[in-house]
Amino acid sequence: MPKILSAKQLYEADAATIKNNDIEYIDLMEHVGVLCFNWIHARLQGNPVVVRIFCGTGNNGGDGLVIARHLHQHGYHVKIYVLNCGNNRTDLFIKNYERLKEIGVWPEMITCTSEFPEVSENDMIIDAIFGLGLSRPPQDMLKEAIQFINNANAFVLSVDFPSGLYADKPVTDKESVVKAYHTLTFQTPKLAFLLPDNKEFIQDWTVLDIGLDQNYIEKAKTDYYLMEREDVKSIYQPRNKFAHKGNFGHTLLIGGSKGKIGAMTLSVKAAVKVGSGLVSALIPDCGYNILQTTVPEAMAETNGADVITDFKYTSDASIIALGMGLGQDNLMQKGFVTFIKTNKKPLLIDADGLNILAKNKALLNKLPENTVLTPHPKEFERLVGKWKNDYDKLKKLLKFSAKYKLIVVLKGAYTAVAYDQGIYFNGIANPALATGGSGDVLSGIISGLMAQHYHPFSAALLGVYFHSSTADIAMRDESVETFVASDIIKYLPNAFKALLKKEKPKKEDREEEKTPKKRSIKSDDDKDENMYI
Structure with a gap:
């Protein structure tokens, strides 16, 4: 039965995965981004919809940049916005920002609300501003960006967590939380998604198995579990x-x-x-x-x-x-x-x-x-x-x-x-x-x-x-x-x-990678067709 782990436990699982698989954090982020891209691509199938990705400058923003790169390399109409509020940029964000520049993609820097783009209700917004590590409500322009996303009337997909939602405690400012139509969350269900108090921010969600260390997860103690069909x-x-x-x-x-x-x-x-x-x-x-x-x-x-x-x-x-x-x-x-x-x-x-x-x-x-x-x-x-x-x-x-x-x-x-x-x-x-x-x-x-x-x-x-x-x-x-x-x-x-009922095995073009591996970054001219679902 899937365990529902805390934010602290998930960070520890990340660390155990890095250590036991002899990889770097950048490799894990690349792996996560590819899985998110695969999920999106399987549903869009080349649809010319405009995909607008709003990124913070932390690791959740880094995830957004990886997704943006792969969407761009597969021909999608991608617009990338970095909320440049003077916050410290993590090393992983910077590395993925440089990888985008290497293939000729320059995200737009947003420093004030007047720079928010025009968004159509037919667009798709990907929210990659904050992840599950948030400890205080977003303020100033970050809060205004979240309100802008909520008022855009477009489909909103959050990466791991709707930005502004806490992993392990109640929301203190409901105006500072993204109202996601769907959330792609990583490895385990999140307790916050199951609580009535958060019903405004979570509609549907999918857990992506990103291959975190199973030994750590099996030993992790929790009071909470999610019951599934096989259980x-x-x-x-x-x-x-x-x-x-x-x-x-x-x-x-x-x-x-x-x-x-x-x-x-x-x-x-x-x-x-x-x-x-x-x-x-x-x-x-x-x-x-x-x-x-x-x-x-x-x-x-x-x-x-x-x-x-x-x-x-x-x-x-x-x-x-x-x-x-x-x-x-x-x-x-x-x-x-x-x-x-x-x-x-x-x-x-x-x-x-x-x-x-x-x-x-x-x-x-x-x-x-x-x-x-x-x-x-x-x-x-x-x-x-x-x-x-x-x-x-x-x-x-x-x-x-x-x-x-x-x-x-x-x-x-x-x-x-x-x-x-x-x-x-x-x-x-x-x-x-x-x-x-x-x-x-x-x-x-x-x-x-x-x-x-x-x-x-x-x-x-x-x-x-x-x-x-x-x-x-x-x-x-x-x-x-x-x-x-x-x-x-x-x-x-x-x-x-x-x-x-016995379910028939799913026929897939490739076997899903369950464990992140070191991978090279391909240019537009060297696309990996196996990424298509």
């Missing part, structure tokens, strides 16, 4: 042809109240659809006919007229999920408290169940180890209190999960699963999932997987992945606006198939 695929447990329903557990879902039976219907359907051997529901009387009609595969027992008042059940459940649509009735809450104090079975708690826990925090000590909680941000805030920013929120998430030995699924664009001193982000973000009932379906999926003898942590990772994957798959037929919670269940089979 989830390794969790999946295939079924034996001699299996029967008894092998796949019994999920009991407890919830519902008058006007909120839909929440339970969605959860129960999801638990059935994800493959739980048996599924039962404990609901109030008002939901009996609804549930038995809409989910004939599930069994139902009732308690109370409009709300559940007593959490006693007869099902021989493997795992219990509760909270969906429970409401806030006082008598029901008393029954919930009594249930938590006496229950010994594995649990998943969602929705109103979380709100009752927030009012009775002593109950957190009564939860079985590895109980799964599935809060959205407001529910999580009720449990842990307010946070200063997203970084503070993640610290609270780690601390809360560790203190009570819980698995916490903090729902969001990049849903975060906290377990055993680590946070694992789901790599699929789709706004189609921002719809009523989506969380109820997720609870049904995860609890249904827990019943099938997946470890609760594995069930959470797999469930979150399937849940988000359905939305991506559905976009072939739906839009983000028309996608509803029941569509998650509808597309769940497609999500299973997509996970298990």
Whole structure:
């Protein structure tokens, strides 16, 4: 599972790569620039669009100069602007500046705002002003350059990091950060890209494997990881042809109240659809006919007229999920408290169940180890209190999960699963999932997987992945606006198939270089045609 490393760790990985591969920093920068060029060229394919590259005078600017050189050598219409604000120029910037001059390309020096170029909305802007090492907000002309880029209404591609965005701390001046349409970041995902506070600055991003030292990366310690398809695929447990329903557990879902039976219907359907051997529901009387009609595969027992008042059940459940649509009735809450104090079975708690826990925090000590909680941000805030920013929120998430030995699924664009001193982000973000009932379906999926003898942590990772994957798959037929919670269940089979599908090896004109090497610089008359993708 890809680690999310800090800026300091990535600098150390650079140094380890230089040392262990007997190369210079200039070689690593050349390698990175070529990979960026390849990515751009594969998408432009010679398109005559004007590419405007704004460079700082540090190493991120050096990356921009390498990209500019290769774009120029391959016939692109490139305009290069160096923001000459009196900042110190790094050696790598100077060397790549000289390499451009050697092939007859002279960047334009910008010393004041009146020298900013005219930019068409049809142009492409490459932002190579600042990288991940920034520690204070850009000021004066640098800030104005960033605002100029943001107001240009052109496609903006950032190199490694949107300029002005910090790697490991919150933004202090939102007017000093580039709003990138796409970011090419190096080697590992970046924590800043996954946080809601930074949504203005990051739309899409791609991680380029630049061949940093794997020994260093494997040994590097981190609290943060990004979950990808192959990681989830390794969790999946295939079924034996001699299996029967008894092998796949019994999920009991407890919830519902008058006007909120839909929440339970969605959860129960999801638990059935994800493959739980048996599924039962404990609901109030008002939901009996609804549930038995809409989910004939599930069994139902009732308690109370409009709300559940007593959490006693007869099902021989493997795992219990509760909270969906429970409401806030006082008598029901008393029954919930009594249930938590006496229950010994594995649990998943969602929705109103979380709100009752927030009012009775002593109950957190009564939860079985590895109980799964599935809060959205407001529910999580009720449990842990307010946070200063997203970084503070993640610290609270780690601390809360560790203190009570819980698995916490903090729902969001990049849903975060906290377990055993680590946070694992789901790599699929789709706004189609921002719809009523989506969380109820997720609870049904995860609890249904827990019943099938997946470890609760594995069930959470797999469930979150399937849940988000359905939305991506559905976009072939739906839009983000028309996608509803029941569509998650509808597309769940497609999500299973997509996970298990064997991908054909990609045919490429050349094998990608994974490790940077010393390379010569070719002139216009000596272009390396193998760079074409």
